[in-house]
Amino acid sequence: MAMIDRSFTIIIWIMAGLVLLAFGWLVSDVVVQGAPKLSWQFLMDEPTRSGREGGIYPIIVSTLLILMTALVVVLPLGLGSAIWLAEFSSKSSKRVRTTRLILDVLAGVPSIVFGLFGYAFFCGFLDLGFSILSGGLTLACMMLPILIRTTEAGLAAVPQDWRKAGAALGMSRTTLLWQVLLPYASPAITAGLLLSIGRATAETAALIFTSGYVDRMPESINDSGRALAVHIYDLSMNVVGGDKASYGSALVLILMVVIINLSASTLSEFWLEKKISRLK
Template structure:
Protein backbone atom coordinates (compact mmCIF):
# COMPACT_ATOMS: atom_id res chain seq x y z
CA UNK A 1 0.00 0.00 0.00
CA UNK A 2 2.84 2.41 0.86
CA UNK A 3 4.58 1.65 -2.43
CA UNK A 4 1.35 2.26 -4.36
CA UNK A 5 0.72 5.56 -2.57
CA UNK A 6 4.31 6.63 -3.26
CA UNK A 7 3.98 5.72 -6.95
CA UNK A 8 0.65 7.55 -7.14
CA UNK A 9 2.21 10.65 -5.57
CA UNK A 10 5.06 10.61 -8.12
CA UNK A 11 2.60 10.27 -11.01
CA UNK A 12 0.50 13.15 -9.66
CA UNK A 13 3.56 15.40 -9.34
CA UNK A 14 4.69 14.50 -12.86
CA UNK A 15 1.19 15.18 -14.20
CA UNK A 16 1.04 18.54 -12.40
CA UNK A 17 4.39 19.63 -13.82
CA UNK A 18 3.32 18.48 -17.30
CA UNK A 19 0.03 20.38 -17.04
CA UNK A 20 1.74 23.59 -15.95
CA UNK A 21 4.30 23.32 -18.74
CA UNK A 22 1.57 22.48 -21.27
CA UNK A 23 -0.51 25.47 -20.16
CA UNK A 24 2.47 27.81 -20.60
CA UNK A 25 3.29 26.35 -24.00
CA UNK A 26 -0.33 26.56 -25.22
CA UNK A 27 -0.56 30.16 -24.01
CA UNK A 28 2.61 31.10 -25.90
CA UNK A 29 1.41 29.29 -29.04
CA UNK A 30 -2.05 30.89 -29.02
CA UNK A 31 -0.76 34.43 -28.53
CA UNK A 32 2.55 34.05 -30.38
CA UNK A 33 1.62 32.23 -33.59
CA UNK A 34 -0.46 35.11 -35.05
CA UNK A 35 2.61 37.33 -34.73
CA UNK A 36 5.03 35.01 -36.54
CA UNK A 37 5.61 35.95 -40.17
CA UNK A 38 8.49 36.40 -42.55
CA UNK A 39 8.45 40.14 -41.89
CA UNK A 40 8.63 39.53 -38.13
CA UNK A 41 11.67 37.29 -38.55
CA UNK A 42 13.48 39.37 -41.19
CA UNK A 43 12.87 43.01 -40.26
CA UNK A 44 14.42 45.27 -37.62
CA UNK A 45 12.30 46.37 -34.64
CA UNK A 46 10.65 49.78 -34.66
CA UNK A 47 8.78 51.88 -32.11
CA UNK A 48 10.77 50.33 -29.23
CA UNK A 49 9.92 46.85 -30.48
CA UNK A 50 6.15 47.27 -30.77
CA UNK A 51 6.35 47.04 -34.57
CA UNK A 52 8.80 45.55 -37.02
CA UNK A 53 10.63 42.31 -36.41
CA UNK A 54 13.45 40.70 -34.45
CA UNK A 55 16.10 39.95 -37.08
CA UNK A 56 18.96 41.95 -35.45
CA UNK A 57 18.02 40.54 -32.06
CA UNK A 58 17.96 36.99 -33.39
CA UNK A 59 21.39 37.48 -34.98
CA UNK A 60 22.76 38.91 -31.71
CA UNK A 61 21.37 35.95 -29.77
CA UNK A 62 22.95 33.41 -32.12
CA UNK A 63 26.30 35.20 -32.05
CA UNK A 64 26.30 35.30 -28.24
CA UNK A 65 25.48 31.57 -28.13
CA UNK A 66 28.19 30.74 -30.66
CA UNK A 67 30.80 32.58 -28.59
CA UNK A 68 29.61 30.92 -25.37
CA UNK A 69 29.54 27.40 -26.82
CA UNK A 70 32.86 27.82 -28.66
CA UNK A 71 34.55 28.79 -25.38
CA UNK A 72 32.68 26.59 -22.88
CA UNK A 73 32.53 23.27 -24.74
CA UNK A 74 36.27 22.62 -25.28
CA UNK A 75 37.22 24.04 -21.87
CA UNK A 76 34.50 22.10 -20.09
CA UNK A 77 35.24 18.83 -21.88
CA UNK A 78 39.00 19.09 -21.33
CA UNK A 79 38.46 19.96 -17.66
CA UNK A 80 36.12 16.98 -17.24
CA UNK A 81 38.66 14.65 -18.87
CA UNK A 82 41.40 15.96 -16.60
CA UNK A 83 39.21 15.51 -13.51
CA UNK A 84 37.99 12.02 -14.43
CA UNK A 85 41.18 10.54 -15.85
CA UNK A 86 44.12 12.38 -14.30
CA UNK A 87 42.91 13.40 -10.83
CA UNK A 88 41.91 11.43 -7.76
CA UNK A 89 38.34 12.51 -7.15
CA UNK A 90 38.36 10.99 -3.67
CA UNK A 91 41.47 12.97 -2.70
CA UNK A 92 41.43 16.32 -0.87
CA UNK A 93 42.05 18.34 -4.03
CA UNK A 94 39.42 16.47 -6.04
CA UNK A 95 36.78 16.88 -3.33
CA UNK A 96 37.46 20.60 -2.96
CA UNK A 97 37.38 21.13 -6.70
CA UNK A 98 34.10 19.23 -7.03
CA UNK A 99 32.55 21.26 -4.21
CA UNK A 100 33.72 24.47 -5.88
CA UNK A 101 32.11 23.47 -9.18
CA UNK A 102 28.85 22.61 -7.43
CA UNK A 103 28.82 26.02 -5.72
CA UNK A 104 29.56 27.82 -9.00
CA UNK A 105 26.74 25.93 -10.75
CA UNK A 106 24.31 27.31 -8.18
CA UNK A 107 25.49 30.93 -8.24
CA UNK A 108 22.63 33.28 -9.27
CA UNK A 109 22.91 34.60 -12.79
CA UNK A 110 22.85 38.21 -11.60
CA UNK A 111 26.10 37.57 -9.69
CA UNK A 112 27.73 36.08 -12.79
CA UNK A 113 26.48 39.07 -14.76
CA UNK A 114 28.11 41.48 -12.31
CA UNK A 115 31.34 39.47 -12.56
CA UNK A 116 31.20 39.64 -16.37
CA UNK A 117 30.53 43.37 -16.22
CA UNK A 118 33.47 43.96 -13.87
CA UNK A 119 35.94 41.60 -15.56
CA UNK A 120 35.11 41.32 -19.26
CA UNK A 121 33.42 44.68 -19.82
CA UNK A 122 35.54 46.69 -17.40
CA UNK A 123 38.91 45.08 -16.69
CA UNK A 124 39.46 43.63 -20.18
CA UNK A 125 37.91 46.68 -21.83
CA UNK A 126 35.38 44.76 -23.96
CA UNK A 127 32.55 47.06 -22.93
CA UNK A 128 28.95 46.18 -23.71
CA UNK A 129 29.53 43.72 -26.53
CA UNK A 130 28.52 40.34 -27.89
CA UNK A 131 31.95 39.01 -26.97
CA UNK A 132 31.54 40.13 -23.37
CA UNK A 133 28.08 38.55 -23.16
CA UNK A 134 29.25 35.29 -24.73
CA UNK A 135 32.22 34.97 -22.37
CA UNK A 136 29.95 35.64 -19.39
CA UNK A 137 27.55 32.93 -20.52
CA UNK A 138 30.53 30.58 -20.99
CA UNK A 139 31.42 31.12 -17.32
CA UNK A 140 27.84 30.22 -16.44
CA UNK A 141 27.87 27.08 -18.59
CA UNK A 142 31.26 25.70 -17.52
CA UNK A 143 30.38 24.25 -14.07
CA UNK A 144 27.37 22.38 -15.47
CA UNK A 145 29.33 21.03 -18.43
CA UNK A 146 32.30 19.95 -16.32
CA UNK A 147 30.27 18.15 -13.66
CA UNK A 148 27.99 16.27 -16.06
CA UNK A 149 30.79 15.27 -18.43
CA UNK A 150 32.99 14.21 -15.51
CA UNK A 151 30.15 12.09 -14.09
CA UNK A 152 29.65 10.43 -17.46
CA UNK A 153 33.35 9.62 -17.84
CA UNK A 154 33.70 8.22 -14.31
CA UNK A 155 30.62 6.04 -14.92
CA UNK A 156 32.43 4.17 -17.71
CA UNK A 157 33.63 0.81 -16.24
CA UNK A 158 37.37 0.56 -15.55
CA UNK A 159 37.36 -2.77 -17.39
CA UNK A 160 37.00 -0.82 -20.65
CA UNK A 161 40.17 1.11 -19.88
CA UNK A 162 42.03 -2.04 -18.90
CA UNK A 163 40.93 -3.85 -22.06
CA UNK A 164 42.03 -0.92 -24.23
CA UNK A 165 45.41 -0.82 -22.46
CA UNK A 166 45.80 -4.56 -22.97
CA UNK A 167 45.25 -4.02 -26.69
CA UNK A 168 48.06 -1.46 -26.74
CA UNK A 169 45.87 1.57 -27.43
CA UNK A 170 47.27 4.96 -26.61
CA UNK A 171 45.52 6.99 -23.94
CA UNK A 172 44.39 9.60 -26.45
CA UNK A 173 42.87 6.86 -28.63
CA UNK A 174 41.09 5.36 -25.63
CA UNK A 175 39.60 8.76 -24.79
CA UNK A 176 38.46 9.51 -28.33
CA UNK A 177 37.27 6.07 -29.46
CA UNK A 178 36.05 4.49 -26.21
CA UNK A 179 35.43 6.83 -23.28
CA UNK A 180 33.92 9.86 -25.01
CA UNK A 181 31.40 7.82 -27.09
CA UNK A 182 30.41 5.92 -23.94
CA UNK A 183 29.93 9.17 -22.00
CA UNK A 184 28.13 10.91 -24.89
CA UNK A 185 24.65 10.80 -23.25
CA UNK A 186 25.93 12.50 -20.10
CA UNK A 187 27.90 15.05 -22.11
CA UNK A 188 24.82 15.77 -24.23
CA UNK A 189 22.64 16.17 -21.16
CA UNK A 190 25.11 18.63 -19.65
CA UNK A 191 25.34 20.55 -22.90
CA UNK A 192 21.53 20.78 -23.15
CA UNK A 193 21.21 22.01 -19.57
CA UNK A 194 23.97 24.57 -20.02
CA UNK A 195 22.81 25.83 -23.42
CA UNK A 196 19.19 25.97 -22.29
CA UNK A 197 20.14 28.09 -19.30
CA UNK A 198 22.35 30.34 -21.40
CA UNK A 199 19.78 30.81 -24.18
CA UNK A 200 17.09 31.99 -21.78
CA UNK A 201 19.44 34.17 -19.71
CA UNK A 202 18.48 37.77 -19.09
CA UNK A 203 20.15 39.20 -15.99
CA UNK A 204 23.72 38.37 -17.00
CA UNK A 205 23.32 39.78 -20.52
CA UNK A 206 21.83 43.10 -19.46
CA UNK A 207 25.15 43.94 -17.79
CA UNK A 208 27.42 42.57 -20.54
CA UNK A 209 25.99 42.34 -24.07
CA UNK A 210 23.89 45.46 -23.70
CA UNK A 211 20.46 46.71 -24.69
CA UNK A 212 20.95 47.97 -28.26
CA UNK A 213 18.49 46.49 -30.78
CA UNK A 214 20.36 47.34 -33.99
CA UNK A 215 22.22 44.86 -36.19
CA UNK A 216 25.70 44.09 -34.78
CA UNK A 217 28.57 44.57 -37.23
CA UNK A 218 31.15 42.62 -35.22
CA UNK A 219 31.61 40.72 -31.97
CA UNK A 220 32.75 43.98 -30.39
CA UNK A 221 29.35 45.63 -30.96
CA UNK A 222 26.57 45.66 -28.42
CA UNK A 223 23.63 43.38 -29.11
CA UNK A 224 20.30 42.62 -27.47
CA UNK A 225 19.51 38.96 -26.83
CA UNK A 226 16.02 37.53 -27.28
CA UNK A 227 15.51 37.00 -23.54
CA UNK A 228 16.47 40.63 -22.84
CA UNK A 229 14.16 41.76 -25.65
CA UNK A 230 11.23 39.83 -24.17
CA UNK A 231 11.92 41.30 -20.74
CA UNK A 232 12.08 44.82 -22.13
CA UNK A 233 8.87 44.46 -24.15
CA UNK A 234 6.88 42.98 -21.28
CA UNK A 235 8.18 45.25 -18.50
CA UNK A 236 9.22 48.59 -20.02
CA UNK A 237 7.27 49.03 -23.28
CA UNK A 238 3.57 49.83 -23.13
CA UNK A 239 1.73 47.72 -25.69
CA UNK A 240 4.71 45.43 -26.22
CA UNK A 241 3.03 42.23 -25.04
CA UNK A 242 2.08 41.21 -28.56
CA UNK A 243 5.66 41.32 -29.83
CA UNK A 244 6.86 39.76 -26.57
CA UNK A 245 4.74 36.65 -27.17
CA UNK A 246 6.07 36.31 -30.70
CA UNK A 247 9.65 36.66 -29.48
CA UNK A 248 8.99 34.12 -26.72
CA UNK A 249 7.73 31.60 -29.28
CA UNK A 250 10.85 32.12 -31.40
CA UNK A 251 13.02 31.60 -28.31
CA UNK A 252 11.23 28.34 -27.48
CA UNK A 253 11.68 27.13 -31.06
CA UNK A 254 15.37 28.06 -30.92
CA UNK A 255 15.87 26.01 -27.75
CA UNK A 256 14.03 23.05 -29.31
CA UNK A 257 16.23 23.21 -32.43
CA UNK A 258 19.40 23.30 -30.32
CA UNK A 259 18.17 20.31 -28.30
CA UNK A 260 17.41 18.34 -31.47
CA UNK A 261 20.87 19.06 -32.88
CA UNK A 262 22.50 17.98 -29.61
CA UNK A 263 20.46 14.76 -29.59
CA UNK A 264 21.46 14.02 -33.19
CA UNK A 265 25.10 14.47 -32.21
CA UNK A 266 24.62 12.12 -29.25
CA UNK A 267 23.03 9.49 -31.51
CA UNK A 268 25.96 9.80 -33.90
CA UNK A 269 28.41 9.15 -31.06
CA UNK A 270 26.29 6.23 -29.83
CA UNK A 271 26.37 4.65 -33.32
CA UNK A 272 30.14 5.01 -33.32
CA UNK A 273 30.29 3.20 -29.99
CA UNK A 274 28.13 0.35 -31.29
CA UNK A 275 30.25 0.07 -34.45
CA UNK A 276 33.45 -0.07 -32.40
CA UNK A 277 31.94 -2.69 -30.10
Protein backbone atom coordinates in the same frame (compact mmCIF):
# COMPACT_ATOMS: atom_id res chain seq x y z
CA MET B 1 -7.00 0.89 5.20
CA ALA B 2 -8.20 0.52 1.64
CA MET B 3 -9.79 3.94 2.06
CA ILE B 4 -6.41 5.57 2.82
CA ASP B 5 -4.83 3.72 -0.07
CA ARG B 6 -7.44 4.88 -2.48
CA SER B 7 -7.25 8.51 -1.37
CA PHE B 8 -3.44 8.39 -1.69
CA THR B 9 -3.81 7.19 -5.28
CA ILE B 10 -6.30 9.97 -5.95
CA ILE B 11 -3.99 12.62 -4.43
CA ILE B 12 -1.07 11.47 -6.59
CA TRP B 13 -3.25 11.62 -9.73
CA ILE B 14 -4.50 15.08 -8.77
CA MET B 15 -0.92 16.34 -8.29
CA ALA B 16 0.07 15.01 -11.70
CA GLY B 17 -3.03 16.64 -13.14
CA LEU B 18 -2.12 19.99 -11.59
CA VAL B 19 1.38 19.86 -13.08
CA LEU B 20 -0.07 19.03 -16.49
CA LEU B 21 -2.67 21.79 -16.18
CA ALA B 22 -0.10 24.46 -15.32
CA PHE B 23 2.14 23.35 -18.16
CA GLY B 24 -0.79 23.34 -20.59
CA TRP B 25 -1.84 26.82 -19.50
CA LEU B 26 1.66 28.23 -19.93
CA VAL B 27 2.35 26.65 -23.31
CA SER B 28 -1.09 27.31 -24.81
CA ASP B 29 -0.86 30.93 -23.68
CA VAL B 30 2.48 31.44 -25.43
CA VAL B 31 1.41 29.57 -28.57
CA VAL B 32 -2.01 31.26 -28.87
CA GLN B 33 -0.68 34.78 -28.27
CA GLY B 34 2.60 34.31 -30.10
CA ALA B 35 1.47 32.45 -33.23
CA PRO B 36 -0.33 35.38 -34.95
CA LYS B 37 2.92 37.36 -34.75
CA LEU B 38 5.09 34.60 -36.13
CA SER B 39 5.98 34.89 -39.81
CA TRP B 40 8.99 34.92 -42.13
CA GLN B 41 8.74 38.71 -42.07
CA PHE B 42 8.93 38.75 -38.25
CA LEU B 43 12.12 36.69 -38.30
CA MET B 44 13.76 38.70 -41.07
CA ASP B 45 12.86 42.34 -40.27
CA GLU B 46 14.50 44.98 -38.14
CA PRO B 47 12.49 46.01 -35.07
CA THR B 48 10.75 49.40 -35.30
CA ARG B 49 9.02 51.58 -32.67
CA SER B 50 11.12 50.01 -29.82
CA GLY B 51 10.17 46.55 -31.03
CA ARG B 52 6.39 46.99 -31.01
CA GLU B 53 6.45 46.49 -34.76
CA GLY B 54 8.86 45.03 -37.24
CA GLY B 55 10.83 41.86 -36.59
CA ILE B 56 13.64 40.44 -34.56
CA TYR B 57 16.35 39.70 -37.14
CA PRO B 58 19.20 41.67 -35.50
CA ILE B 59 18.23 40.20 -32.14
CA ILE B 60 18.46 36.63 -33.44
CA VAL B 61 21.86 37.43 -34.99
CA SER B 62 23.09 38.92 -31.68
CA THR B 63 21.82 35.91 -29.73
CA LEU B 64 23.66 33.50 -32.03
CA LEU B 65 26.86 35.58 -31.91
CA ILE B 66 26.76 35.64 -28.09
CA LEU B 67 26.27 31.86 -28.02
CA MET B 68 29.09 31.30 -30.50
CA THR B 69 31.50 33.45 -28.48
CA ALA B 70 30.55 31.54 -25.33
CA LEU B 71 31.08 28.17 -27.06
CA VAL B 72 34.55 29.04 -28.35
CA VAL B 73 35.64 29.65 -24.74
CA VAL B 74 33.63 27.02 -22.93
CA LEU B 75 34.49 24.04 -25.17
CA PRO B 76 38.25 23.72 -24.55
CA LEU B 77 38.00 24.85 -20.93
CA GLY B 78 35.02 22.64 -20.04
CA LEU B 79 36.07 19.50 -21.93
CA GLY B 80 39.67 19.77 -20.70
CA SER B 81 38.64 20.15 -17.07
CA ALA B 82 36.16 17.29 -17.31
CA ILE B 83 38.75 14.98 -18.86
CA TRP B 84 41.20 15.84 -16.10
CA LEU B 85 38.58 15.16 -13.41
CA ALA B 86 37.47 11.88 -14.94
CA GLU B 87 40.71 10.38 -16.23
CA PHE B 88 43.81 12.10 -14.87
CA SER B 89 43.05 12.76 -11.20
CA SER B 90 42.73 10.40 -8.27
CA LYS B 91 39.16 10.44 -7.08
CA SER B 92 39.79 10.62 -3.34
CA SER B 93 42.50 13.30 -3.27
CA LYS B 94 41.79 16.47 -1.37
CA ARG B 95 42.45 18.54 -4.48
CA VAL B 96 39.70 16.77 -6.42
CA ARG B 97 37.22 17.09 -3.56
CA THR B 98 37.90 20.83 -3.30
CA THR B 99 37.54 21.19 -7.07
CA ARG B 100 34.20 19.41 -6.95
CA LEU B 101 32.94 21.70 -4.20
CA ILE B 102 34.06 24.72 -6.25
CA LEU B 103 32.14 23.39 -9.27
CA ASP B 104 29.04 22.84 -7.13
CA VAL B 105 29.20 26.40 -5.86
CA LEU B 106 29.77 27.74 -9.41
CA ALA B 107 26.71 25.81 -10.60
CA GLY B 108 24.66 27.51 -7.90
CA VAL B 109 25.83 31.10 -8.40
CA PRO B 110 22.76 33.18 -9.34
CA SER B 111 22.82 34.40 -12.92
CA ILE B 112 22.49 38.03 -11.83
CA VAL B 113 25.70 37.60 -9.81
CA PHE B 114 27.42 36.32 -12.96
CA GLY B 115 26.04 39.47 -14.57
CA LEU B 116 27.58 41.66 -11.85
CA PHE B 117 30.89 39.84 -12.19
CA GLY B 118 30.87 40.14 -15.98
CA TYR B 119 30.05 43.82 -15.70
CA ALA B 120 32.90 44.47 -13.26
CA PHE B 121 35.47 42.11 -14.84
CA PHE B 122 34.88 41.89 -18.61
CA CYS B 123 33.20 45.25 -19.23
CA GLY B 124 35.17 47.23 -16.65
CA PHE B 125 38.49 45.63 -15.71
CA LEU B 126 39.28 44.16 -19.15
CA ASP B 127 37.72 47.22 -20.78
CA LEU B 128 35.59 45.30 -23.28
CA GLY B 129 32.57 47.56 -22.66
CA PHE B 130 28.98 46.51 -23.26
CA SER B 131 29.59 44.07 -26.06
CA ILE B 132 28.70 40.70 -27.49
CA LEU B 133 32.18 39.61 -26.44
CA SER B 134 31.56 40.52 -22.77
CA GLY B 135 28.16 38.83 -22.84
CA GLY B 136 29.53 35.69 -24.45
CA LEU B 137 32.38 35.44 -21.94
CA THR B 138 29.93 35.88 -19.03
CA LEU B 139 27.70 33.15 -20.45
CA ALA B 140 30.74 30.90 -20.85
CA CYS B 141 31.37 31.20 -17.09
CA MET B 142 27.77 30.12 -16.46
CA MET B 143 27.90 27.15 -18.83
CA LEU B 144 31.19 25.74 -17.49
CA PRO B 145 29.89 23.82 -14.45
CA ILE B 146 27.02 22.19 -16.43
CA LEU B 147 29.29 21.11 -19.28
CA ILE B 148 31.99 19.78 -16.93
CA ARG B 149 29.46 17.81 -14.87
CA THR B 150 27.80 16.12 -17.89
CA THR B 151 31.08 15.41 -19.72
CA GLU B 152 32.57 13.86 -16.60
CA ALA B 153 29.47 11.71 -16.11
CA GLY B 154 29.72 10.60 -19.76
CA LEU B 155 33.37 9.55 -19.33
CA ALA B 156 32.63 7.83 -16.02
CA ALA B 157 30.02 5.68 -17.80
CA VAL B 158 32.66 4.11 -20.09
CA PRO B 159 33.13 0.51 -18.87
CA GLN B 160 36.29 0.04 -16.81
CA ASP B 161 37.17 -3.06 -18.88
CA TRP B 162 37.89 -0.89 -21.90
CA ARG B 163 40.54 1.02 -19.98
CA LYS B 164 42.14 -2.23 -18.82
CA ALA B 165 42.03 -3.63 -22.36
CA GLY B 166 43.64 -0.47 -23.68
CA ALA B 167 46.39 -0.70 -21.06
CA ALA B 168 46.95 -4.37 -21.90
CA LEU B 169 47.46 -3.39 -25.55
CA GLY B 170 50.15 -0.94 -24.45
CA MET B 171 48.16 2.14 -25.49
CA SER B 172 49.25 5.41 -23.96
CA ARG B 173 46.55 7.04 -21.88
CA THR B 174 46.32 9.78 -24.49
CA THR B 175 45.67 7.29 -27.30
CA LEU B 176 43.16 5.45 -25.13
CA LEU B 177 41.38 8.72 -24.42
CA TRP B 178 41.34 9.82 -28.05
CA GLN B 179 40.54 6.48 -29.71
CA VAL B 180 38.28 4.80 -27.15
CA LEU B 181 36.98 6.90 -24.29
CA LEU B 182 36.00 10.10 -26.09
CA PRO B 183 34.24 8.38 -29.02
CA TYR B 184 32.31 6.19 -26.59
CA ALA B 185 31.33 9.16 -24.42
CA SER B 186 30.58 11.46 -27.37
CA PRO B 187 26.77 11.15 -27.22
CA ALA B 188 26.76 12.04 -23.53
CA ILE B 189 29.14 14.92 -24.15
CA THR B 190 27.06 16.24 -27.06
CA ALA B 191 23.89 15.97 -24.98
CA GLY B 192 25.53 17.88 -22.14
CA LEU B 193 26.78 20.51 -24.55
CA LEU B 194 23.32 21.01 -26.05
CA LEU B 195 21.83 21.19 -22.56
CA SER B 196 24.20 23.97 -21.57
CA ILE B 197 23.51 25.78 -24.87
CA GLY B 198 19.80 25.56 -24.05
CA ARG B 199 20.43 27.07 -20.64
CA ALA B 200 22.52 29.87 -22.17
CA THR B 201 19.92 30.66 -24.83
CA ALA B 202 17.34 31.20 -22.12
CA GLU B 203 19.55 33.50 -20.07
CA THR B 204 18.57 37.11 -19.37
CA ALA B 205 19.91 38.40 -16.08
CA ALA B 206 23.57 37.74 -16.88
CA LEU B 207 23.32 39.58 -20.19
CA ILE B 208 21.54 42.85 -19.32
CA PHE B 209 24.69 44.50 -17.97
CA THR B 210 27.22 42.73 -20.18
CA SER B 211 26.00 42.55 -23.77
CA GLY B 212 23.61 45.45 -23.40
CA TYR B 213 20.31 46.61 -24.82
CA VAL B 214 21.03 47.94 -28.31
CA ASP B 215 18.64 46.40 -30.86
CA ARG B 216 20.54 47.47 -33.98
CA MET B 217 22.34 44.97 -36.16
CA PRO B 218 25.75 44.30 -34.53
CA GLU B 219 28.70 45.03 -36.82
CA SER B 220 31.26 43.02 -34.86
CA ILE B 221 31.50 41.19 -31.54
CA ASN B 222 32.75 44.43 -29.98
CA ASP B 223 29.31 45.92 -30.60
CA SER B 224 26.54 45.80 -28.07
CA GLY B 225 23.81 43.33 -29.00
CA ARG B 226 20.45 42.49 -27.49
CA ALA B 227 19.77 38.81 -26.80
CA LEU B 228 16.31 37.36 -27.49
CA ALA B 229 15.52 36.82 -23.80
CA VAL B 230 16.54 40.41 -22.99
CA HIS B 231 14.28 41.56 -25.85
CA ILE B 232 11.28 39.76 -24.31
CA TYR B 233 12.03 41.27 -20.91
CA ASP B 234 12.39 44.78 -22.32
CA LEU B 235 9.20 44.55 -24.40
CA SER B 236 7.05 43.31 -21.56
CA MET B 237 8.42 45.57 -18.81
CA ASN B 238 9.58 48.80 -20.44
CA VAL B 239 7.58 49.15 -23.65
CA VAL B 240 3.90 49.98 -23.33
CA GLY B 241 1.94 47.91 -25.85
CA GLY B 242 4.84 45.55 -26.48
CA ASP B 243 3.02 42.45 -25.24
CA LYS B 244 2.12 41.05 -28.67
CA ALA B 245 5.65 41.33 -30.02
CA SER B 246 6.91 39.99 -26.69
CA TYR B 247 4.80 36.84 -27.07
CA GLY B 248 5.99 36.43 -30.65
CA SER B 249 9.60 36.54 -29.47
CA ALA B 250 8.80 34.23 -26.56
CA LEU B 251 7.41 31.65 -28.99
CA VAL B 252 10.59 31.87 -31.10
CA LEU B 253 12.74 31.50 -27.98
CA ILE B 254 10.76 28.50 -26.70
CA LEU B 255 10.95 26.83 -30.12
CA MET B 256 14.73 27.35 -30.18
CA VAL B 257 15.17 25.89 -26.70
CA VAL B 258 12.83 22.96 -27.36
CA ILE B 259 14.62 22.08 -30.61
CA ILE B 260 18.00 22.23 -28.84
CA ASN B 261 16.81 20.10 -25.91
CA LEU B 262 15.00 17.57 -28.11
CA SER B 263 18.03 17.10 -30.33
CA ALA B 264 20.07 16.56 -27.17
CA SER B 265 17.87 13.70 -26.04
CA THR B 266 17.34 12.13 -29.47
CA LEU B 267 21.05 12.30 -30.28
CA SER B 268 22.01 10.54 -27.09
CA GLU B 269 19.32 7.88 -27.48
CA PHE B 270 20.23 7.29 -31.14
CA TRP B 271 23.92 6.90 -30.42
CA LEU B 272 23.27 4.75 -27.40
CA GLU B 273 21.19 2.33 -29.47
CA LYS B 274 23.84 2.19 -32.18
CA LYS B 275 26.51 1.43 -29.59
CA ILE B 276 24.49 -1.28 -27.93
CA SER B 277 23.73 -2.96 -31.24
CA ARG B 278 27.41 -2.85 -32.18
CA LEU B 279 28.36 -4.47 -28.85
CA LYS B 280 26.00 -7.33 -29.58
